[in-house]
Amino acid sequence: MSGIGRDAAGAARAVAHANIALVKYWGKRDEALMLPATSSVSLTLDAFYTTTTVTLLAEGEPDVLELDGARVTGPALSKVARFLDLVRSQVDPELAGRGARVHSRNDVPTGAGLASSASAFAALAGAASTAYGLRLDRRELSRLARRGSGSASRSVFGGFVVWHAGDLQDPVAGDLTSFAEPLPVAEGLAVAMAVVVLDAGPKKIASREAMAHTVATSPYFPAWAERTEADAAGALEAIAAGDLTRLGEIAEASALTMHASMLAARPAVRYLTAQSVAVLDEVEALRAAGVGAWATMDAGPNVKVLCAAADLERVVATLRREGRRVLPARPGPGLRIETTA
Numbered sequence: 001m002s003g004i005g006r007d008a009a010g011a012a013r014a015v016a017h018a019n020i021a022l023v024k025y026w027g028k029r030d031e032a033l034m035l036p037a038t039s040s041v042s043l044t045l046d047a048f049y050t051t052t053t054v055t056l057l058a059e060g061e062p063d064v065l066e067l068d069g070a071r072v073t074g075p076a077l078s079k080v081a082r083f084l085d086l087v088r089s090q091v092d093p094e095l096a097g098r099g100a101r102v103h104s105r106n107d108v109p110t111g112a113g114l115a116s117s118a119s120a121f122a123a124l125a126g127a128a129s130t131a132y133g134l135r136l137d138r139r140e141l142s143r144l145a146r147r148g149s150g151s152a153s154r155s156v157f158g159g160f161v162v163w164h165a166g167d168l169q170d171p172v173a174g175d176l177t178s179f180a181e182p183l184p185v186a187e188g189l190a191v192a193m194a195v196v197v198l199d200a201g202p203k204k205i206a207s208r209e210a211m212a213h214t215v216a217t218s219p220y221f222p223a224w225a226e227r228t229e230a231d232a233a234g235a236l237e238a239i240a241a242g243d244l245t246r247l248g249e250i251a252e253a254s255a256l257t258m259h260a261s262m263l264a265a266r267p268a269v270r271y272l273t274a275q276s277v278a279v280l281d282e283v284e285a286l287r288a289a290g291v292g293a294w295a296t297m298d299a300g301p302n303v304k305v306l307c308a309a310a311d312l313e314r315v316v317a318t319l320r321r322e323g324r325r326v327l328p329a330r331p332g333p334g335l336r337i338e339t340t341a
């Protein structure tokens, strides 16, 4: 953290990068505290990020939200205001009554369909906590970001990151122990991601709803949760050992197992399209041709392909087709709290 102006409550700006899970988070054990059913493992990317400025308003003023220059009201503003309330519940009484103006900009290639709640809530956690004069360390920031969007806890850190499920027995202990942290990485493990953009539109169904529906109705959910703890442990070992093949195999299996759990929900949640499956075939063909490449998909049809940094150009060139965008991405940095306005 740069620390510039961290003592001066009033305004702060933060930048956070999106992350893609290699071992997925899908399902909460506590909706209010945003405690996940399992641990997850991710890679923070350089290419997509959110810059958020929070400026305190006068006592009693309502919160204001601006996204990419446009004033936003309705559910998006309510979600941000609830998050600010959480911050305000921890601050000095003379600041707790002040509303805030939140200005947020997403730097993602236009129409890439990758606007991310992970980078958004990590940036908001950094900027809001600083503007309201809270001095949070990285772990505390990760726990705070988690309350906005689970995956945001991971965007507090750069590179490979684990988000611990935390204590499963007791919610209070779980709240303290469910945070993200950066992972030790074997020297020489240089990875990249090719992001295949198939659909840039909004999600059919928000991940929050789809997750809750999967937990409530999918007979495969318990199997998914059990398998995921083992996959998270395996991914940590693979990252520490520099074993990209093992990591890639775990990542592709985790994504497909997550989608299987939602396909078994009643009614099914289906984000993958025929085009997603076509990309999976192409990734398999790359592997058959000797190129290490593994696919992962989130709450949408887009496919992200993990590979060695040295293979990125070839993977991008192979997956590019008429009318299909493929964006190269590399590991990105953790949250930066850059300045006060």
Ligand code: PMV
Pocket: 020, 021, 023, 024, 025, 026, 040, 117, 118, 149, 150, 151, 152, 207, 208, 297, 298, 299
């Ligand atoms: O944090 P949310 O509510 O946006 O959920 C993220 C869910 C997935 O992207 C599908 C998986 C993950 O671990 O990021």
